[in-house]
Every structure is written in C-alpha cells, then in structure tokens.
Amino acid sequence: MTELQSALLLRRQLAELNKNPVEGFSAGLIDDNDLYRWEVLIIGPPDTLYEGGVFKAHLTFPKDYPLRPPKMKFITEIWHPNVDKNGDVFISILHEPGEDKYGYEKPEERWLPIHTVETIMISVISMLADPNGDSPANVDxxxxxxxxxxxxxxxxxxxxxxKSQETAFE
Structure with a gap:
C-alpha cells in the first residue's frame, strides 16, 4: 500500500461519510491539507451514562493505513475504563494486527485492513455503551x-x- 493509495482510501472514506452520515458521530479533517489527521464528534449513545454528551476525539492514521490501525485520542475529558487518563482509546480493533503477545485477544478481534473509519467509530460507540472491564486502560x-x-x-x-456539552462547539 503506497502513501498515495492510503491517502486516496482516506479521501474516499471521508467523502462517503459526508455523503451518507452515520448516526452517532461526525468526522472531518483537522486541517484540510492533512488527510491523516481527523477530528470526530461522538454523540453519547442513547440509554447509556454518556447519553447527551458530545465528545471530541482525534484519529491519527499511519502512512501505511489500512495495513496498520490509526491511533485515537479523546480531546474532551471522558471517564471510561477503556480510555486512559490522557484520552488514548484502547480497544481491540485499534491494536496492531496479528497475534496478541499476551494471548488475550484473538487475531480477528484486532486490526484488520477491512476496517474503516465507520467500523472504528461504531466500535467506539459500542465501547461507550458496554465497557470492557477485563482489559482496562483506566484502572480507577x-x-x-x-x-x-x-x-x-x-x-x-x-x-x-x-462539560462536553459546554465545550462541544468551541
């Protein structure tokens, strides 16, 4: 996968999300000249403790995307077992592909090149609704x-x- 192919794939995913928005989040570029840095706004899922929240996060894609996963970091403060205190998100599909050296995750639960921004965000929204307490990033x-x-x-x-509602549109 060349950097050009990677950039074209990201551009296509962004265009698709703009044309056919997915309920629960919106996505755009942080800087129009950098396809590898996205900002997403996640709406707290209904019937969860996060309902009504508007959480801002950044996705940073590697130049060899989709062979490797992006990193995701909440910019808005969020209290969640699978988000560390710096805002970094720890869920299986954002882990490097292949075998888990700790034997905790199956390879198919980890990053696969078929994942898109949409599948990542659906997983993150699902994580908000149903935290994984067995593998916490924030132990407290x-x-x-x-x-x-x-x-x-x-x-x-x-x-x-x-706090997220107060700062959502700053």
Missing amino acids: AAKEWREDRNGEFKRKVARCVR
Whole structure:
C-alpha cells in the first residue's frame, strides 16, 4: 500500500461519510491539507451514562493505513475504563494486527485492513455503551465501573457529559 493509495482510501472514506452520515458521530479533517489527521464528534449513545454528551476525539492514521490501525485520542475529558487518563482509546480493533503477545485477544478481534473509519467509530460507540472491564486502560474507572457503577462512576461520567456539552462547539 503506497502513501498515495492510503491517502486516496482516506479521501474516499471521508467523502462517503459526508455523503451518507452515520448516526452517532461526525468526522472531518483537522486541517484540510492533512488527510491523516481527523477530528470526530461522538454523540453519547442513547440509554447509556454518556447519553447527551458530545465528545471530541482525534484519529491519527499511519502512512501505511489500512495495513496498520490509526491511533485515537479523546480531546474532551471522558471517564471510561477503556480510555486512559490522557484520552488514548484502547480497544481491540485499534491494536496492531496479528497475534496478541499476551494471548488475550484473538487475531480477528484486532486490526484488520477491512476496517474503516465507520467500523472504528461504531466500535467506539459500542465501547461507550458496554465497557470492557477485563482489559482496562483506566484502572480507577474500571474499578468504579465494577464496584460503584451507580455511584461514583455515574457521577464522574455525568460531569464529563455536562462539560462536553459546554465545550462541544468551541
């Protein structure tokens, strides 16, 4: 996959998302001259603690995309077991392809070149609705999610949702 092919693929995915938006998120380029850096706005999924939130994140694609996955980082503060305290997202489909050296994930759960921005975002929205507490990036959030979901965890998420609404369109 050449850089040109990679750029063309990203341009095609962006055009497709603009033509046929997918419910739950919107995507665009951070800088019109850089196809490898995207900004996404994720709407907190209905019937979850994140409902009503508007969370901004960045996707940074490698030059050999789709052979390797992009990195995803929330810019908006978010309290979630699978998002570390810096905002980096840790979910299976964003992990490098192939065998998991820890034996936790099957190769087919990890990055595959068939994934698109749409499939990544659907996975992230699903992650918001249903965190994976077995493999946390934020151990404190995972502990609260397991032990005090309707107390401290819920309060912290509610604060992030309110803050996201205040800063969504800055």
